[in-house]
Amino acid sequence: MENDTIGFIGGGQMAEAMIKGIISSGLYKADKIFVTEPQQERCDFMTGTYGVQGFADSEPVWTSCNTVILAVKPQIMEVVLSTSRLFVSPEHLIISIAAGLPISFYEDGFGQNKGCKIIRVMPNTPALVLEGASGFSGNRNVSKEDLLLCEQILGKIGKAVFLDESALDAVTGLSGSGPAYVFTFADALIDAGIKVGLPRATAETLALQTLLGSVKLLIETKKHPAELRAMVTSPGGTAIAGQHVLERNAFKGIIMDAVEAATNRSKEFGKS
Ligand SMILES: NC(=O)c1ccc[n+]([C@@H]2O[C@H](COP(=O)([O-])OP(=O)(O)OC[C@H]3O[C@@H](n4cnc5c(N)ncnc54)[C@H](OP(=O)(O)O)[C@@H]3O)[C@@H](O)[C@H]2O)c1
Known part of the structure; x- marks a missing residue:
């Protein structure tokens, strides 16, 4: 795994906005961005438009990237966790942008004993035009450097503030909604x-x-x-x-x- 790579599970609207932001700011090079997107047409669009690497399954993303962003709908997350569990290690920084799912959902899904580093983000739709407002929170395994990296990534799609997880409901009420x-x-x-x-x-x-x-x-x-x-x-x-x-x-x-x-x-x- 390399530090100059970043992965996305889900290549939908939010992933596209984040990819646009991180490529144009130079935070990551396009060919160092790995995207899992099962919909072939969408995957082709992402690779053709942005020059990222696209895959139908998640293994290449987990094996190549230290930082992985989970950008699927909350109702799909259970499936993503079960198909990713095998490849996830304590070295991964996992950032989820799915609305509503608590950090404990991922800890339980990936297995507490793996010591997973999880950051939960509550973004909002103006992120699609790179003017989003996000609140984010991490579990105890996440380091200051991890939080800084997350803030840098979110900074490419707008403004981001770090908060205790208990404050993310208020973030949902204010900037999310x-x-x-x-x-x-x-x-x-x-x-x-x-x-x-x-x-x-x-x-x-x-x-x-x-x-x-x-x-x-x-x-x-x-x-x-x-x-x-x-x-x-x-x-x-x-x-x-x-x-x-x-x-x-x-x-x-x-x-x-x-x-x-x-x-x-x-x-x-x-x-x-
Ligand atoms: N859109 C927003 O403004 C916004 C704002 C705040 C938070 N969020 C959160 O951001 C997340 C992503 O939202 P979005 O609007 O980008 O959703 P989206 O456009 O539906 O993108 C999700 C993508 O993931 C694909 N996918 C489905 N199953 C997958 C799997 N097992 N592995 C990998 N990819 C899979 C979907 O394909 P299919 O279409 O074939 O299912 C779709 O292309 C959601 O959790 C949402 O709660 C979004």
Whole structure:
């Protein structure tokens, strides 16, 4: 096994985003990336588009790579664990991006006594455009260097924060489920533009640019959202008239409730 190689079990959307990020940043060379993808057409696409090495089964990935990313749907993970168990050793750093499955699931699946190094990641869909937000956590066998490598890899598809595993339910509620709330807000802004008489295409352009520009302003100025809001809210003006409606209908409370509900749902999944 070499340190300059990385493997992916599953060559779907998330694996593609990560591969795109790590090749373009130079973190790994394309021919040092090994991908297991049983769907022949998809495997050909990945090897043809990115120059990675593709395989129908997982053995070459486990025997060639120290770091292996599990990028299959959670319901497939049981199969992956049973077909990979033979090849897994304590030298492997195993990073799973599957939603909802706790670290203990992999420890049990690979066998505790193997001393497996497991990192669990909760990414989100903007990773597909390399602007993801991920939380990650490792088991006791994972070293500082392993966590650093994981952070480097996740850094190629957005931002990543290290947390205790118990915090990953909150990560699921906030950033994991967050894109759904943002898409709902975007949809509402577009419909609102149409309601006040703008053509759909115009409403879409203005709403999306407003979202993008506002987030960029928050990030670049590092100002608190309330401070930036105060800057656009003049006395007796238009923004305060709109803001009043949001406040009266407990907009912030609704968002907090939504994140809390998603967090609680994630906890329920963890228990089952
Ligand atoms: N997409 C997101 O934005 C997102 C966000 C957060 C977390 N995640 C997590 O990321 C993981 C991957 O998601 P995804 O959207 O990339 O899924 P995906 O596009 O369905 O990719 C998974 C790939 O793995 C293949 N596969 C199935 N069985 C396999 C096996 N035994 N060995 C190797 N490969 C196998 C699948 O082939 P078939 O299609 O033939 O089954 C598919 O091509 C999931 O666990 C998901 O929870 C995704």
